Amino acid sequence: MSTTLISALVALVAYLLALLWLGAQSLDGQTNSADSYFLADRRLRAGVLFFTLIATNFSAFFFLGFAGAGYRIGIAYYPMMAFGTGLAALSFGSLGCRVRRLSAQHGLITPSELIGHLFPGEGVRLLVLAVMVLFTLPYLALQPLGAGYLLESLTGGAVPFEVGAVLLTVVIVLYVVGGGMRAVALTDVLQGILMFVLMLMAFVAVAKGVGGVQTANRTLLQQLPDLFSGAGRNDFFTPRMMASYLLLWPLCLPMFPQMLMRFFAAGDDRSLKQSMVLYPVVAGVLFICPVMIGMWGHLAFPDLVGRASDQIMPLMLGRYSPAWLTGIVMVGALAAFMSTLDSQLLALSSMLTRDLYKRYWRPQASLAEQVRVGQLVVIALAVAGLAIALRPPEAILSLATHAFSGLALLFPMLVGAVYGLRWSVVGAMLSVIGGEAVLLGFAMGVIPQVFQGGCLPLIPALVVACMVLGVDYVIAQCLRPAEA
Amino acid sequence: MVVMPSRLPWLALLAAVVLALVVHLQADSALPFWAGMPAWVLMFIVLQAALTLIAAWIARP
Numbered sequence: 001m002s003t004t005l006i007s008a009l010v011a012l013v014a015y016l017l018a019l020l021w022l023g024a025q026s027l028d029g030q031t032n033s034a035d036s037y038f039l040a041d042r043r044l045r046a047g048v049l050f051f052t053l054i055a056t057n058f059s060a061f062f063f064l065g066f067a068g069a070g071y072r073i074g075i076a077y078y079p080m081m082a083f084g085t086g087l088a089a090l091s092f093g094s095l096g097c098r099v100r101r102l103s104a105q106h107g108l109i110t111p112s113e114l115i116g117h118l119f120p121g122e123g124v125r126l127l128v129l130a131v132m133v134l135f136t137l138p139y140l141a142l143q144p145l146g147a148g149y150l151l152e153s154l155t156g157g158a159v160p161f162e163v164g165a166v167l168l169t170v171v172i173v174l175y176v177v178g179g180g181m182r183a184v185a186l187t188d189v190l191q192g193i194l195m196f197v198l199m200l201m202a203f204v205a206v207a208k209g210v211g212g213v214q215t216a217n218r219t220l221l222q223q224l225p226d227l228f229s230g231a232g233r234n235d236f237f238t239p240r241m242m243a244s245y246l247l248l249w250p251l252c253l254p255m256f257p258q259m260l261m262r263f264f265a266a267g268d269d270r271s272l273k274q275s276m277v278l279y280p281v282v283a284g285v286l287f288i289c290p291v292m293i294g295m296w297g298h299l300a301f302p303d304l305v306g307r308a309s310d311q312i313m314p315l316m317l318g319r320y321s322p323a324w325l326t327g328i329v330m331v332g333a334l335a336a337f338m339s340t341l342d343s344q345l346l347a348l349s350s351m352l353t354r355d356l357y358k359r360y361w362r363p364q365a366s367l368a369e370q371v372r373v374g375q376l377v378v379i380a381l382a383v384a385g386l387a388i389a390l391r392p393p394e395a396i397l398s399l400a401t402h403a404f405s406g407l408a409l410l411f412p413m414l415v416g417a418v419y420g421l422r423w424s425v426v427g428a429m430l431s432v433i434g435g436e437a438v439l440l441g442f443a444m445g446v447i448p449q450v451f452q453g454g455c456l457p458l459i460p461a462l463v464v465a466c467m468v469l470g471v472d473y474v475i476a477q478c479l480r481p482a483e484a
Numbered sequence: 485m486v487v488m489p490s491r492l493p494w495l496a497l498l499a500a501v502v503l504a505l506v507v508h509l510q511a512d513s514a515l516p517f518w519a520g521m522p523a524w525v526l527m528f529i530v531l532q533a534a535l536t537l538i539a540a541w542i543a544r545p
Contacts, residue, residue: 075521075522075525076508076511078525078528079504079508079525079528079531079532082528082532083504083528083531083532083535086532086535086536086539087497087501087535089539090497090539090542093539093542093543094542212520213519213520213521214519214520215520216520217517217520217521218517218520221517228522228525229511229512230508230510230511230512230524231511237508239505239508239509242505242508243505246501246504246505273542273543274543276539276542276543277536277539277540277543279539280532280535280536280539281536283532284529284532284533284536
């Protein structure tokens, strides 16, 4: 048995046991209420809130995908992601504080309940529920898929993909069912710290292996100067694409139900604002590590093509870092997978329980019953996610790639309403439906690509969504004097 | 025109975003390297620090 495999297995067992122990710790002080289970009694403060925001947002794509993108595109990927994420974090201290206060004042638990508070009737809240579930479920299914493959490659095939995906999902289900948001937040602290420390260790080890940052970059500049250009290799980041991405992150991040619910769970405004200030620092420091490791991959593995480049992180660790470190760092990638999956499971479970089961099926359901149903829904979602992961249909994968844009289209309607703009129900619904229809049109090739104008399809879709809201606002202004 | 104090950090943010797009527009691998990094990436790191300061400004009570 190799040193890498032994260290990986030891780290993996220790990590999974630590998760279960933290899950057990979270049972202390748990009351049998929906607020307690889904929102940790709205008491997440400073450090815990910060780490849960980090761990929920940074999926395994940060570990593996960033390095792959660094290999394929170059250094240009770093400022796009770091600056975009920093911009997105500004919503924590602005939108987040407002949402937190609204939800605490009115006892709101899910994003749909927030919408229900802002709009009369059922239409908008059901639409938002449908959009959030539709775009989060496929993304959720990708997590066990990736985790299973990672565990398989980490153990050299000793743990097959299916066994790995099931094992990791079972551990997550155990602590999410047992401790709800409290367990998710506590485990996020561990997972966030692991991600941070292990990524820095990986960077130092690989940088040392390639002869230092300066030497490696100067060598690469001679061989592949495009890696250091603003547009990246193959002119990936044209100025319009860069602007599109800088708009995408701030719009989509707060619309992920799992992120929005962290605003609900925050203990006070101060904690949200502290997270807002720290977030750009962490993104700025951390994101450069995997991107540069990916770029340096050209020095040792110059022939990777397409998706094969997403393996560049384990390949580089295998080549340049001590064997014991390779296994441990890959456990950090698993932590990134799991910290996103557990939050998605809990967010979707709360929405399906509160917004469907309680609202339409059993309005008289007690708080304890809601918790029990929520736990069952976590299990059902995990099983559904696993089923999709073991046999992923093409449509699901395609939907997952549009999840970010699909959720971002909720932003103008939802944020406008939170800030007091009184859209009509019809205007709000048409804005979301119109935007999503444009997105779908581009995805299916019904709308010619030329209408994207060199931007992401999100941009024309967003223009349509905002135009609908603009017309709705003007009509409301015109009708107001007549009503008076 | 009087600019409300609470709007100032958001105006600073807008300026930072415009500056980021300008830096990206001018970015070229032929630009000088400092400490093993292209100058334009270092400028983005400075902008990231500025973004942090703006976030702290917005967070002020």
